[in-house]
Amino acid sequence: MTLTLPDDVLYRLINARRVVALTGGGVAAESGIPSFREAHTGHWAQYDVSELATPQAFVRNPRLVWEWYAYRRMLAERAQPGVTHYALVDLEQHYPAFTLITQSIDGLHWRAGSRDLIELNGSLRRCRCFESGHIAFAWDDDGEIPPRCVQCGSLLRPDVVMFGEGLPHHELRRARQAVEQCDVFLCVGTVGAIEPVASFPFVARRHGAFVMTIAPEDSIYTLMADYVIAAQPGVIASELVRLIVGDVGGLEELQADAL
Template identity: 55%
Template sequence: MAVDIPDDLIETYRKAERVVVLTGAGVSAESGVPTFREAQSGLWAQYDPRELATPQAFVRNPRLVWEWYAWRRELIQRARPNLAHYALVDLEQATPHFLLITQNIDGFHWLAGSRDMLELHGNIARTKCFDEGHRVDGWPQSDEIPPRCPRCRSLLRPDVVWFGEGIPEHALRAAFEATRQCQVFMAIGTSAVVQPAAQLPLLAKRAGARIIEINPEQTAISLLADWSLRGSAAQVLPALVRALGFPTTAIDGARQSETAQGRDT
């Protein structure tokens, strides 16, 4: 599919010194990761995910919640970053001041090579304890599910933000500060209905930033956007990088890896 990138968008981005990008579930969905609100399958079809992703659910049945997140980790481990993730790496390398803010918890931005980034909702691959919030990289082998924190003996949980919990203050403060200072704000694969991330496009607009939306569908952000590029992030973002004349090192590396894997199968 050919992607039309407007000339005035290209000119605006090239002049920008500070760019902030917000990504949502639409970017991960292109890697084959089910979005949070999609129907569960198999054993988990009987559960509403919004009733499992809460501190109250963990207190009631910690084993159930732990095993649900273990299942979700398995789904994520079967997938891999897509071209949208790699295109954002190339944009970061070519932009003087670039911050990626993601609502996704799969860690694919890290795997692709993004580094100046805020994971607002945490990362499913990380673990912390329920009582004290200690980050835990490993724990003694045990039959107990969930295992316990080696430091305080509290039950372990995924290091993600549950319903009813606040985003870490330092991450939120950094996201708001960068958004106020940016000249270009990009919203990719997100409808921005979940607070407080939903405030960011409006904050950017009020501060005078130009807004670029990349999404197959119209969203609330479309009303604010200076440009709405309709299409999947994996199609639009590589086209944008090329239209800007930026190096496509990460994109080309991903394509070469896909080709090599195709030869090996």
């Protein structure tokens, strides 16, 4: 797809110094990652969310909760980063300051190469112990379920935000600071309209940033945007990078594979 942008929009994108991008389920879906609702099928359809994805559920039945998230981790590990994931890596390497904020827990942004990354809802690639919060990137899947923390012995749980839990204060503070300081804010794909994330475009505009949304359907994020590209991000990702950065090897092949 050939993408053209108004001169003033292109000028803002090319000359930006501090950029923030926000992603969610839309970009994950491009790689075949099912949403919570979509994954809640088959064997898992017999369970209520209160039995699978709350801290109270983990206390009652830690094995069941662990196995639910292990299933979702397996789906994420089978998936591959898509065109949009890699395009955002190219933009991170181009801009002097680039922060990627995501609602996704699949870890695909990290696997693609994004490093200035704020995973607001946590990540399936990590666990933390239930009692002390020690982070674990590896654990024994062949023993006790759930595994135990090697530092304190308490049960490990997925390092994700479960229903009923608030967003982590440190990550939220980092995200808010990046949004307040950026001069371009990109909302990429379908993103959950959940506060305080839904207010990020408003916060960015209030601090003088240019807000652009790339999404096929209207949402609160398109309503608050200065400019909207009404398309799936993966369809125009390589063209957008080319307009801003120039030719980047590999993106065209990735886009062709995705379509």
